[in-house]
Amino acid sequence: MSKEQKYTKGFVTSKDGTTIGYRQMGSGPGLILLHGGISSSQYFMKLGAALSDEFTVYIPDRRGRGLSGAFGDNYGLQREVEDLDAILKKTDAHYLFGGSSGGLIALQASITLSSIKKIVTYEPLVYVNKSEMDKFNEIVQRFEKQLAEGDVITAMITAMDVNSEVDPDQKSPLANHLPSIILKPIFSHVLASDEKNIKGDDVTLKDLMPTLKYDIQLVNETEGKLQKFKKVQSEILLLNGSKSPLFLKNSTEALNKVLPHTTHKELPGLNHDSAQNYGKPEIIAKEIKHFLE
Known part of the structure; x- marks a missing residue:
């Protein structure tokens, strides 16, 4: 900011x-x-x-x-x-x-x-669309499991590629060209940099990631x-x-x-x-x- x-x-x-x-x-x-x-x-x-x-x-x-x-x-x-x-x-x-x-x-x-x-x-x-939301919810569940296991970096990769798994035409350029062994240190650096530069009333990305399930809960509430x-x-x-x-x-x-x-x-x-x-x-x-x- x-x-x-x-x-x-x-x-x-x-x-x-x-x-x-x-x-x-x-x-x-x-x-x-x-x-x-x-x-x-x-x-x-x-x-x-x-x-x-x-x-x-x-x-x-x-x-x-x-x-x-x-x-x-x-x-x-x-x-x-x-x-x-x-x-x-x-x-x-x-x-x-x-x-x-x-x-x-x-x-x-x-x-x-x-x-x-x-x-x-x-x-x-x-x-x-039930098919799209079923995929979306499955990805969020996987994301939550990874967070619960402390694998924050893998969870970030999962979240980044949520669009492409629901819609294959939306494959992330990073995910499309870079393997996990390269993506993980990149995201590790992103998290470390974010935490280092956080100021005042801002919230770290790591602390915001667990809130995703609550936003998906709101979307699921609109079913039907x-x-x-x-x-x-x-x-x-x-x-x-x-x-x-x-x-x-x-x-x-x-x-x-x-x-x-x-x-x-x-x-x-x-x-x-x-x-x-x-x-x-x-x-x-x-x-x-x-x-x-």
């Missing part, structure tokens, strides 16, 4: 008593950014900075990460909606951006929370419930990247068919990680600004 990306911190208490912390920057109408899996508020700092000239930006650490409390009992979409509701009430924000599972939470919240006026989502994943998204009240901008896996595009297309107040746009050259610091957040910020105007 660059030094110029200054922020203050705020905290709310969710319905079940869990503390939810967030980073705040900028001025103007309130806009909440919800991160996805294996992520936290730190990964949306460049996106937040690009939006902070027009909005007061709030970037929560979703529960189980960073500034926020533990996942707690009975975790699921309802808990995430309650967390978001607490932030909405404190900040009086009416706009949301959600990436991946963060987008799913934003859509779910809009079914019951009328204070949300507009939502921009980037590749929200819902349960659409796609039609419920017809009740979403907000205006929606549904974004996806042209270089993202087919199963994510299938999710976007399925949502586009049921959401009642939706504009859909595919962004050329972008992939699933493009909203994050290491992607192309300035392109997504431009789309957010245009829609919220």
Whole structure:
């Protein structure tokens, strides 16, 4: 994170008593950014900075990460909606951006929370295709087993190649050309460098990896419930990247068919990680600004 990306911190208490912390920057109408899996508020700092000239930006650490409390009992979409509701009430924000599972939470919240006026989502994943989700869940189970056994590096390789196993056309260039004996020292260096350079309220990648199962739990919760998204009240901008896996595009297309107040746009050259610091957040910020105007 660059030094110029200054922020203050705020905290709310969710319905079940869990503390939810967030980073705040900028001025103007309130806009909440919800991160996805294996992520936290730190990964949306460049996106937040690009939006902070027009909005007061709030970037929560979703529960189980960073500034926020533990996942707690009975975790699921309802808990995430309650967390978001607490932030909405404190900040009086009416706009949301959600990436991946963060987008799913934003859509779910809009079914019951009328204070949300507009939502921009980037590749929200819902349960659409059983075959794809069976593969996805099998990979996550393997990933979790590797973490439990302390084999963090192998788990990283598994997570990196999840897209290609669900969608064979999306084979990672690294996984396609480099054997495990070379990949392992590369990822070992990545973890060591990440831990060495962590600062302030940031969370290490190693500590974020175990949170993946909770995000997949949210997706699995939508099995057979796609039609419920017809009740979403907000205006929606549904974004996806042209270089993202087919199963994510299938999710976007399925949502586009049921959401009642939706504009859909595919962004050329972008992939699933493009909203994050290491992607192309300035392109997504431009789309957010245009829609919220």
